[in-house]
Amino acid sequence: MMTATTAEKTTAGELLLDIQDLHVSYGKVEAVSGVSLQVREGQIVTVIGPNGAGKTTLLSAAIGMLKSQGEVNFDGHLYINPDVEIMVGKGLGLVPEKRELFTTMTVEDNLLLGAFMRYRKGDGSYESTLAEVYSLFPRLWERRHQLAGTLSGGERQMLAIGRALMGKPRLLMLDEPSLGLAPLITREIFRIFADLRRQGVSILLVEQNARAALRVADYAYVLEGGNVAMQGNAADLANDPKVIEAYLGLASKHQELLSS
Amino acid sequence: MNFQIAVLLGQDGITNGAIYALLALSIILVFTVTRILLIPLGEFVTYGALTMAAFQSGRSTGVVWLLLIMIVIGCALDIRNLLKNGYDLRKVQWIILKLAYAGAMVALTQLLTLSEIPMFLQVILTMMLLVPVGPMMYRLFFQPIASAQPLVLLIVSIAVHVAMVGIGLLLFGPEGGRTQPFSDTVFRLGSVMLKSQTLWVIIVSIALIVFLFLAFERTLYGKALRATAVNRMGARLMGISPDFAGKATFALAAFIGVLSGILIAPITTLYFDSGFVISLKGFVGAIIGGLISYPLAAIGAVGVGLVEAFSMFWASDYKEVIVFTLIIPFLIWRSLTSHHVEDEE
Ligand SMILES: Nc1ncnc2c1ncn2[C@@H]1O[C@H](COP(=O)(O)OP(=O)(O)O)[C@@H](O)[C@H]1O
Ligand SMILES: [Mg+2]
Numbered sequence: 001m002m003t004a005t006t007a008e009k010t011t012a013g014e015l016l017l018d019i020q021d022l023h024v025s026y027g028k029v030e031a032v033s034g035v036s037l038q039v040r041e042g043q044i045v046t047v048i049g050p051n052g053a054g055k056t057t058l059l060s061a062a063i064g065m066l067k068s069q070g071e072v073n074f075d076g077h078l079y080i081n082p083d084v085e086i087m088v089g090k091g092l093g094l095v096p097e098k099r100e101l102f103t104t105m106t107v108e109d110n111l112l113l114g115a116f117m118r119y120r121k122g123d124g125s126y127e128s129t130l131a132e133v134y135s136l137f138p139r140l141w142e143r144r145h146q147l148a149g150t151l152s153g154g155e156r157q158m159l160a161i162g163r164a165l166m167g168k169p170r171l172l173m174l175d176e177p178s179l180g181l182a183p184l185i186t187r188e189i190f191r192i193f194a195d196l197r198r199q200g201v202s203i204l205l206v207e208q209n210a211r212a213a214l215r216v217a218d219y220a221y222v223l224e225g226g227n228v229a230m231q232g233n234a235a236d237l238a239n240d241p242k243v244i245e246a247y248l249g250l251a252s253k254h255q256e257l258l259s260s
Numbered sequence: 261m262n263f264q265i266a267v268l269l270g271q272d273g274i275t276n277g278a279i280y281a282l283l284a285l286s287i288i289l290v291f292t293v294t295r296i297l298l299i300p301l302g303e304f305v306t307y308g309a310l311t312m313a314a315f316q317s318g319r320s321t322g323v324v325w326l327l328l329i330m331i332v333i334g335c336a337l338d339i340r341n342l343l344k345n346g347y348d349l350r351k352v353q354w355i356i357l358k359l360a361y362a363g364a365m366v367a368l369t370q371l372l373t374l375s376e377i378p379m380f381l382q383v384i385l386t387m388m389l390l391v392p393v394g395p396m397m398y399r400l401f402f403q404p405i406a407s408a409q410p411l412v413l414l415i416v417s418i419a420v421h422v423a424m425v426g427i428g429l430l431l432f433g434p435e436g437g438r439t440q441p442f443s444d445t446v447f448r449l450g451s452v453m454l455k456s457q458t459l460w461v462i463i464v465s466i467a468l469i470v471f472l473f474l475a476f477e478r479t480l481y482g483k484a485l486r487a488t489a490v491n492r493m494g495a496r497l498m499g500i501s502p503d504f505a506g507k508a509t510f511a512l513a514a515f516i517g518v519l520s521g522i523l524i525a526p527i528t529t530l531y532f533d534s535g536f537v538i539s540l541k542g543f544v545g546a547i548i549g550g551l552i553s554y555p556l557a558a559i560g561a562v563g564v565g566l567v568e569a570f571s572m573f574w575a576s577d578y579k580e581v582i583v584f585t586l587i588i589p590f591l592i593w594r595s596l597t598s599h600h601v602e603d604e605e
Contacts, residue, residue, distance in 0.1 A: 065496065083345075088499035098493030102487045113487050114482060117499035120482050167498070 013041030015073070016171050017092075017201050018060070022070035023032050024054070024061040027076030031057040033226040034070070039171060043201040044193060046213040046234065048247055049223035055206040058223070063087050063094045075170060079096040087222065089117050093169030097176050103149030107140055110148050110159055126166060134190060137229050154185035158195040161192070165201075172196065173204040190216050210247035214238040222247075262407075269451045269569045275458045275527065275566020276464035277307075279520045283542025284549065285472065286513040288551050291551055292468025292489035293509045294502075295410050296402060299417045301542070303424035304390060304517025309525035310428070310528065310532065311386045313437025318375035322431045323389050324365050330396040331362040337399070363466025365389060367377040379442065383522055387515070395507035402510075421536065428532035442525040461523045469558065485509060537580070541568070544587050550594055560590075 017039040024032040032054040039045045049248065061068035061115035064082035071078045071216065074092055085234045102110050111133060134141040143151060148159055151188050157177055164172055178186040193203055193216050207213035214220055217234040222243065237243050283301060290298040291447035314321040335355045342351055365388065375384065393598065401420050403413060447454040486494040488505040496502065517539075521530070545561025564583055571582040 026403060039516075063497070065493075074430050083497050085499050085501045088497070094496065096493070100491050102485075102490045102494060102498060104490050105483070105486060109483055110595075113483055113495075113500070116484050163498070247334055 018073035020071040024105040046217035053223040054226040066069045091170035093164040101148040108144040114163035273566035273569030277562035279557040280561035284545030284561040287546040299421040302539030305521035306535040307522025308518035309435045309530040310432040315374040394510040398510040436529040439525040
């Protein structure tokens with residue numbers, strides 16, 4: 001597996017995100033204990049793992065919503081305990097687990113606010129990004145004058161992704177985008193990840209739906225108890241007996257059906 | 261009571277009500293964006309009025325030194341942060357700009373003969389001296405504890421208010437201040453007299469409300485502040501920093517407070533400690549709006565002004581009691597009808 005990994009890594013682009021030995025604690029409890037993780041340009045990397053493994057904590061710390069120890073290298077610059085405002089400005093985007101939409105504002109306002117940082121820096125080209133987001137999610141165009149709080153679950157997720165895309169991120173991090181969505185909508189959203197990669201957006205995808213995630217990703221990490229338990233090419237991991245048993249087996253298949 | 265008296269009282273009520281409405285809007289704005297109840301808002305009103313009064317009477321004011329000290333301390337803190345977090349050209353430029361501004365203000369107040377410049381310029385200068393105190397107040401006292409519990413924020417807010425009252429005494433002395441009206445004209449509508457200052461207050465208030473509405477509905481910066489109020493986590497992820505939102509709302513609140521003070525200074529004699537009761541009446545309006553609804557708060561605040569004016573006529577000793585008793589039925593109604601809004605999902 002290791003040789004395949006190296007081969008894959010050399011065919012991908014430059015290192016975009018390089019996290020080294022990251023530690024994050026809530027008070028005395030350490031939720032992420034020394035995680036190292038890389039995303040290369042043009043890659044879709046997924047992080048799977050059980051509930052409470054520290055996936056959300058990892059993403060929050062990477063973008064600077066939580067205090068951390070260790071290195072976050074992004075686009076060739078080293079950040080220690082990064083600051084959200086700076087990371088967003090440098091092109092890191094996060095679609096959080098709870099979406100965190102501006103529910104009492106319109107869909108279009110939500111999207112425009114996604115470009116706040118670009119607007120502040122004097123980049124006036126966000127109007128064309130808005131058109132791109134609408135063509136990616138025609139549903140959002142239809143509902144652009146509606147309040148975000150009136151959208152269905154799937155539409156909210158589209159809005160959360162669209163809003164993050166308005167910032168023109170180089171790396172888009174998504175925290176369980178399929179959570180609580182019907183299978184049909186999950187499929188629609190996953191289809192978009194492949195589109196986005198084609199447009200040059202790299203993706204770091206945290207998912208409970210391991211089957212779908214491993215199918216779309218190039219490389220995968222399995223996070224357990226705040227540590228990386230396994231990593232490798234997504235295709236290899238999908239065939240790994242341990243992964244199959246824990247995340248793709250009948251039991252988890254069953255769960256997946258139940259949750260959908 | 262005859263018609264003429266009723267019109268007179270109504271006029272007073274609406275004038276004061278318009279000011280309370282502006283204050284109510286500032287209170288809600290600051291509260292929803294930062295979760296801070298801005299108790300020192302009234303001090304911006306009194307400082308505005310008393311600074312104008314000091315200008316006109318030719319007394320020197322130390323207001324500029326307050327601004328200078330706050331800016332110097334703020335810049336010192338910024339520099340300490342820069343040393344800790346690394347050099348950032350934009351922040352260095354900001355620090356230089358702020359210090360230069362403070363220097364320019366000191367020079368202006370020392371060099372000009374303030375009692376002789378046109379009233380319009382006195383107003384501008386008063387604003388230029390006092391409005392930056394708002395964001396500096398946020399920078400010094402609230403930014404370091406921005407993520408604290410609302411109760412802690414409230415306690416600090418009260419402390420800042422008490423300090424501002426004390427500083428007000430130091431800067432303006434114990435005697436009250438009143439300024440010349442903007443214009444001396446009196447309008448007649450039939451048998452009814454309309455004071456021109458009343459019209460000024462109403463026109464400026466309406467203009468300000470329209471301006472705020474446009475700013476919050478149409479500009480991305482205004483939307484960013486609303487977004488912070490709706491979902492601060494979401495706002496942070498868009499790169500809208502809570503520091504920026506806090507300073508911006510405090511600047512707006514200071515602007516509204518100071519302008520209110522300048523507007524009512526020709527009608528009411530204000531003292532260094534008059535601010536609290538004035539902002540408290542704005543607060544009654546804000547409570548009527550449930551600390552969320554701008555239109556309800558504005559209507560409520562005008563109602564407060566009217567009730568105050570008419571109770572002054574009928575039961576002048578109980579004026580304040582009646583006004584503040586207004587809050588009770590609304591609190592009961594609010595607590596009966598309010599349900600905690602759960603997070604989405
Ligand atoms: N706000 C918090 N305060 C304290 N502990 C937390 C908090 N959020 C998460 N945790 C704990 O940190 C661990 C990792 O949580 P999380 O990152 O949400 O996991 P995941 O996203 O993989 O389900 C869990 O044990 C969880 O209980
Ligand atoms: Mg999670």
